[in-house]
Amino acid sequence: MITVVFDTNVLLDLFVFNDFRALHLKQALIEKRIDAVASPKTLEEFVDVIARPLFCLDKSNQNLIWAQWHTLSRVLNDSELMRAPWQCQDPDDQVFLDIAFTVKPCVLMSKDNEVLKLANRAAKENIHITSNYNALSI
Template sequence: MKPVVLDTNILLDIFVFNDARADDLKQAIVNGSISAIASQQTLLEFADVISRPLFKLDEFTQADVMTQWQSIAQLYDDSNLASAPWKCEDPDDQIFLDLAYQLRPSILISKDNAVLKIASRAAQESILITADYNAFRLES
């Protein structure tokens, strides 16, 4: 089973917006059917995003969201993370590419166009980059 990396937009859909399209993905993570991987840097990125006024989440809710994610994600030590051979237009998203590259073969689920643009190049390195919440089923 390939490890799965979720970018911040997907995490928002799961934990903040409770998007029904992400329900099966969340359930697969919770029940251990897939290995969802986070790192210190991806956790910091997610914490930064959910703290923005746009989301109107108080500190208690932010902490609860982070606790939920950390309780089901597998933490990968990114202190010696290899850099992916491609650079993302959005530097905040580079960590997700680097993590997926380090874990290859892997799946990176993202809705970010800057990340999705790299999909064909990443496929050459055994990384599936997709916006499909159900991509994890392809690896079952």
């Protein structure tokens, strides 16, 4: 089973937009073929993002989406995360790097350019950072 860390923008594609390019990832999550790892900070960020008026989701749908992600993910305590040796300018994105560093070897799926810039350095630590939804062999 492959271990994957999904950033918030990827989660939006999976659970809010139901992006056809990511449907195979969501199916793999549901079928437990992916060990998806999160933390309380990343769960909180996801809740904050899907509550934004931009997404037009009522509280019931927000709760349903959050519950689905929470059920499908393995949640590590923030205090247990190791600090990644590379720093991201956005502290909201740093936690995804820290999770990936803690659970390596893994894939970090991100759409954030600052995170993607760290791909070469992360590869030396057996962390594959990508925005390509077809990068996983599942």
